[in-house]
Amino acid sequence: MDEKRMNPWSLHVISADAFWPLFLLALAVGFLAGLGYFYAIWWSARALLSGRHGAVLTIFLSISRLALLAGLLILAAHAGAIALLLTALGLLAARFVVIRHVGQESP
Numbered sequence: 535m536d537e538k539r540m541n542p543w544s545l546h547v548i549s550a551d552a553f554w555p556l557f558l559l560a561l562a563v564g565f566l567a568g569l570g571y572f573y574a575i576w577w578s579a580r581a582l583l584s585g586r587h588g589a590v591l592t593i594f595l596s597i598s599r600l601a602l603l604a605g606l607l608i609l610a611a612h613a614g615a616i617a618l619l620l621t622a623l624g625l626l627a628a629r630f631v632v633i634r635h636v637g638q639e640s641p
Contacts, residue, residue, distance in 0.1 A: 553616075560610065560617045564624020567606050571625070572632035574599050 578595055581587045603625075610621040 557616070557620055560613070560620035561624045561627075563606070564610075564621035565628045566624075567603065567621075568625035568628025569632060571599060571603050572629050576632065576636050 574595070578592050578599075582589070582592045607618065607621065610618040
């Protein structure tokens with residue numbers, strides 16, 4: 535069992551030219567997940583303040599949202615450090631976009 539685990543994110547498995555699609559994929563997945571995550575936070579806050587949904591539903595949605603994000607980051611961590619960092623960078627970029635968009639809609 536001295537064999538190394540085959541991982542497409544490992545530097546020794548594929549050439550440097552083949553990394554760019556994988557880098558872009560990790561970044562795009564992080565960005566899309568971040569858009570969903572941060573817009574869901576915004577939606578939950580508005581729903582809770584308006585009284586449309588109870589606190590129990592809001593707490594359940596918050597826990598679900600956090601669990602999905604944790605699962606995504608765990609998958610990215612299994613793919614390697616580069617994938618984890620790029621996924622996190624995509625999340626941060628999406629946070630910036632959502633905050634800019636939501637800030638324009640707020641009175």
